[in-house]
Each structure stands twice: as C-alpha cells, then as structure tokens.
Amino acid sequence: MKIALLSPIAWRTPPRHYGPWERVVSLLCEGLVEKGVDVTLFATGDSQTAGKLEYVSKRSYEEDDSLDPKVWEALHIAHFFEQAEEYDLIHNHFDFLPLTYSRLVDTPMVTTIHGFSSQQILPVYKEYSDRSYYVSISDADRDPQLPYLATVYHGIDLESFEFAPERGDYLLYFGRIHPDKGTCEAIEIARRFQMRLVIAGIIQDEEYYREQVAPELDQQRVVYVGHVGPERRNLMLGGAYALLHPINFAEPFGLSVVESMACGTPVVAFDKGSMPEVIRDQETGFLVKGIDQAVEALGKIPELDRGACRRWVENRFSRERMVNDYLDVYKMILEKEKPGMRYANTPWGRWEVLLDAPDHKVKRITVNPGKRLSYQKHFKRQEHWFMVSGQALVTLDGEGIPLTAGQSVDIPQEAAHRMANPGETPLIFIETQTGSYFGEDDIVRLEDDYGRK
Incomplete structure (x- = not known):
C-alpha cells in the first residue's frame, strides 16, 4: 500500500510549537511507517519524518515572512497532485482547496475535514463529494449536507505526556488567543474562583488581545507565558488544577483537552461542539x-480521579487507535475502488453493490444535493426504489413523483426514468433489480447532465 499524505505548510510537520493539523499528520505518518506502510509526506522541507518527504517550500510561511501563503500553497498542492498517480491512495489534510484538483487524477482520495472555518467553504465540499471520501474528526463536526465514510478521532503520542498524579494550584488556559476560544471568559472564571490563571498560546487576534486580554494581565493572578514547546507544555498541563476550555464556537475536536487529560488534569469546558465526545x-x-456553572464545577475538581483522566485518553485517543482507524478507512476505500464495478463514484454521487445474485441485484445509491441521474431506460430488467433518507423527485415516463424516506416506487422494464435530489442533504435509496441481465451496459441514456452516452 503506497499512501501520500498532504500536510498544510503553515507550520512544519511536526510543528515546533503551534500547528494542530500538522501535529496530527505527523503522528499518523510516523504510525503508518512503523506498521510497514509505504508513506510519502508532502510538507515543508524542514519537516521531520521516517517516511519519504516531498516538498516545494523549504520552510513554513508562518515562520518565514518572505513567503506568500497563496503562492506556496498553490505550488505545494500542485506538486502533490502531479505525483498522485504514483500512489494507491492520497490523503488530504489541507482543507478544501485540494478538492478542486481531484477530478484531474484517477487515484482514490480521502479528505479529513479538520473543521469548517466558515459555511462559505461548504460549496466546495459539496461539489467534490463525488471525488473524495470524507472523514470527520468528531460526530459533532459533521455537516448534514455531506456524505461521510467514517469518524476518526485524533490521537496523541501518550509517551510524550507524563502523568502527574498530584493536583496543581493554578488554572490553565492552553490555546490560541481568540474570541472563539474564550480567553476572556477563562480570565473571568479564574477571577471568580480566586485562583491564579496561566495563559499559554499564540496570539491569533491581535486586537482582541490588546484591548481585552492584555489589560487583565498582572503577572501574578493572570499570567501570559506565550506559546510553549513540548517540554514546557507537559509541565504546565500536568501541574494545573484544571484546564479551562470556555469555547464560544462548536469546537471540532480540541487537542489540548485530550493532552490535558493525558497528564491527569481534568477539564472544565463549555458544552459545545465535540466536547461531549x-x-x-x-x-x-x-x-x-x-x-457561573464553570466556577461551580471547579469546586468539584478534587472529587475527580486524575488516573481516570489518563485511562480515558489511553483507551480512546491514543496514536495507535487513530492509525488503526485510518488503516481501516484506507482498506475500505481500496476495496470500494477495486476493478469489477462493485463500487463507483459518479458525477452525481456514488453507488455500491450490496448483493449480486444470478436472478437479482441490490444497490445502495447516494445522490448528492442538487444532482440527478440520467434520464434512461433498461430493456432487460425492472427496478424497485426504496427511499432511505433525503428527498427524491422521480421522473417516470414524463411524470414527476416526489418521495421521502420510507416510500418507494416501481420502475417497469423499458420505462423512461430518472432520480433527482432536490433537497439540501444527500439522498440515499436502495435499488433492487430483477430480470435477465444486470450489467451497466443495459442503460440507454435519453438525456444526461454530464454528456454521457
């Protein structure tokens, strides 16, 4: 199995300090290599890996002000796709932009969606859902308009996080300084609980920091220590009374939360996004x-077993578990993409053969929002369509028939028919074929949106 991993180039892989996506890619890459997988990492030239390294940009643009991010991202992604045919599978960790290249290659592609920076990028994911399999990093971060193959939680290298059995005497905020992450809320929680707060992380919103965070810093009760590397990170996480995570957005995952629990330090978090997972x-x-509830919860921290925090991470968020989950994803995709047409991606969605018997065939068909199949007929079979989820508009010999989940329709032999998805979520239906022949060449297309004959 030859795998190509596309990492972002905002930071080195693995990052020296900040860079959560790059950190996950590095852990996955090294874990795959240890299992004997042939892996090529596409990252910055100063990245570190036991696998093969391909790069265009020698350094990350966040660490080299002379680099224009758009220019080097374009060169980086193009370099990746120009070599795509050399691999059995390509794995995109670079957000939505690489999807726009995906129809230019035949190599199967999987995209880990590390979160949505805004709803404005969703049209790209919807448009190219026929060319990439999607993996979410939490169930909470799934968008109902997209089809997903699996959820794979991030894993961490547990050996890098030392367990601290003793409870500390300060609160910790560990993350980027931004309104979404709730830096000011953490300061207010610490003030009310009357415990010192240590803030660690990069300043992502300069105005927010300057106007709302900096005035609260006194280097006694509220201390800002900047962004820290792995050595200081472990000491800070393990030495804290609790980690504060008062987020103001739907957190896709939250690596710092897992890292804190790996050190034995419990987390008080606003109940948003993936936090319940x-x-x-x-x-x-x-x-x-x-x-108010956060302050109250801090008083209950002594009731929690720090060892239980560590065991929770060991069982649920290890690097080993993440690597094995992705190997399962890769195997599923390569099985689906095998010659023999048991599975196929199409311009309108995808289909999968569930059963292929001599006298009948059963398919599971997914039609992407706003897409439709060709207007066609068959001469050697009839079909029965059962709606599983979504909205359908069936055209049968010119008549429009709307259907929803639980409803069905029969397609007689030689009847002109078409399935369309007028909704905003994927349409899934089961197609049962009966007759004398079930090959894909028993299709006469009367009209097709994609120019197929």
Whole structure:
C-alpha cells in the first residue's frame, strides 16, 4: 500500500510549537511507517519524518515572512497532485482547496475535514463529494449536507505526556488567543474562583488581545507565558488544577483537552461542539453552560480521579487507535475502488453493490444535493426504489413523483426514468433489480447532465 499524505505548510510537520493539523499528520505518518506502510509526506522541507518527504517550500510561511501563503500553497498542492498517480491512495489534510484538483487524477482520495472555518467553504465540499471520501474528526463536526465514510478521532503520542498524579494550584488556559476560544471568559472564571490563571498560546487576534486580554494581565493572578514547546507544555498541563476550555464556537475536536487529560488534569469546558465526545462528564472533567456553572464545577475538581483522566485518553485517543482507524478507512476505500464495478463514484454521487445474485441485484445509491441521474431506460430488467433518507423527485415516463424516506416506487422494464435530489442533504435509496441481465451496459441514456452516452 503506497499512501501520500498532504500536510498544510503553515507550520512544519511536526510543528515546533503551534500547528494542530500538522501535529496530527505527523503522528499518523510516523504510525503508518512503523506498521510497514509505504508513506510519502508532502510538507515543508524542514519537516521531520521516517517516511519519504516531498516538498516545494523549504520552510513554513508562518515562520518565514518572505513567503506568500497563496503562492506556496498553490505550488505545494500542485506538486502533490502531479505525483498522485504514483500512489494507491492520497490523503488530504489541507482543507478544501485540494478538492478542486481531484477530478484531474484517477487515484482514490480521502479528505479529513479538520473543521469548517466558515459555511462559505461548504460549496466546495459539496461539489467534490463525488471525488473524495470524507472523514470527520468528531460526530459533532459533521455537516448534514455531506456524505461521510467514517469518524476518526485524533490521537496523541501518550509517551510524550507524563502523568502527574498530584493536583496543581493554578488554572490553565492552553490555546490560541481568540474570541472563539474564550480567553476572556477563562480570565473571568479564574477571577471568580480566586485562583491564579496561566495563559499559554499564540496570539491569533491581535486586537482582541490588546484591548481585552492584555489589560487583565498582572503577572501574578493572570499570567501570559506565550506559546510553549513540548517540554514546557507537559509541565504546565500536568501541574494545573484544571484546564479551562470556555469555547464560544462548536469546537471540532480540541487537542489540548485530550493532552490535558493525558497528564491527569481534568477539564472544565463549555458544552459545545465535540466536547461531549472528548470529555467524560463528571469523570474526566465537567461540561458546563456558562461562567457561573464553570466556577461551580471547579469546586468539584478534587472529587475527580486524575488516573481516570489518563485511562480515558489511553483507551480512546491514543496514536495507535487513530492509525488503526485510518488503516481501516484506507482498506475500505481500496476495496470500494477495486476493478469489477462493485463500487463507483459518479458525477452525481456514488453507488455500491450490496448483493449480486444470478436472478437479482441490490444497490445502495447516494445522490448528492442538487444532482440527478440520467434520464434512461433498461430493456432487460425492472427496478424497485426504496427511499432511505433525503428527498427524491422521480421522473417516470414524463411524470414527476416526489418521495421521502420510507416510500418507494416501481420502475417497469423499458420505462423512461430518472432520480433527482432536490433537497439540501444527500439522498440515499436502495435499488433492487430483477430480470435477465444486470450489467451497466443495459442503460440507454435519453438525456444526461454530464454528456454521457
């Protein structure tokens, strides 16, 4: 199995300090290599890997101001796709932009969606859902308009996080300084609880930091230590009384939350996004609705077993588990893409053969939002369509028939028919074929949106 991993180039892979996506790619890459997989990492030239390294940009653009991000990202992605045919599978960790190249190659592609920076990027994911399999990093971060193959939680290298059995005497905020992450909320929680707060992370919103965070810093009760590397990170996480994660957005995952629990430190987090999947409420931390509940929860921290925090991460968020989950994803995709047409991606979605018997065939068909199949007929078979989810508009000999989940329609032999998805979510239906022949060449296309004959 030859795998190509496309990492971002905002930071080195693995990052020296900040760079959560690059960190995950590095852990995955090294774990795959250890299992004997032939892996090529496409990253910055100063990246470190036991696999093969391909690069265009020698350094990351966040660490080299002379680099124009758009220019080097374009060169980086193009370099990746120019070599795509050399691999059995390509794995995109670079967000939505590489999807726009995906129809130019035949190599199967999987995209890990590390979160949505805004809803404005969703049209790209919807448009190219026929050319990439999607993996979410939490169930909470799934968009109902997209088809997903699996959810794979991030894993961490547990050996890099030392367990600290003793509870510390300060609160910790560990993440980028930005309104989404709730830096000011953490300061207010610490003030009300009357415990020192240590803030660590990059300043991502300069105005927010200057106007709302910096005035609260006194280097005694509220201390900012900048962004820290792995050595200081472990000491800070392990030495804390609790980690504060008062987020103001739907967090896709939250690596710092897992890292904190790996060191034995519980987390008090606002109950948003993936937090119920990452934190075991009242065992490894507390899920709260706001500042008042957060202050109350901090008083209960001594009731929690720091060892339970570590065990939770060992069982659920190890690098080994993440690597094995992705290997399962790769195997599923390569099985689907085998010659023999048991599976196929199409311009309108995808289909999968569930059963292929001498006297009947059963398919599971997914039609992407706003897409439709060709207007066609068959001479050697009839079909029965059963709607599983979504909205359908069936055209049968010129008549429009709307259908929803649980409804069905019969397609007689030689009847002109078409399936369309007028909704905003994927349409899934089961097609049962009966007759004398079930090959894909028993299709007479009367009209087709994609120019097929």
